Amino acid sequence: MSEKKYLCDQCNEPFGNPQALKFHKENKHFICGICGAKFNAFSAINQHKEMKHPKNG
Ligand SMILES: [Zn+2]
Numbered sequence: 001m002s003e004k005k006y007l008c009d010q011c012n013e014p015f016g017n018p019q020a021l022k023f024h025k026e027n028k029h030f031i032c033g034i035c036g037a038k039f040n041a042f043s044a045i046n047q048h049k050e051m052k053h054p055k056n057g
Pocket residue numbers: 008009010011012013024025028029
């Protein structure tokens with residue numbers, strides 16, 4: 001039995017690893033993984049990261 005331990009805190013969708021959860025959150029909920037800022041579009045969070053976290057990637 002494999003148990004998915006990583007639940008999305010936004011929609012409770014389960015994931016098998018933290019990278020999948022991070023990808024989900026950044027693509028479905030558009031939440032910055034570095035500072036937690038929320039956006040309504042993928043382009044918006046990308047622009048935020050380039051401006052606010054240019055070296056943390
Ligand atoms: Zn989610």
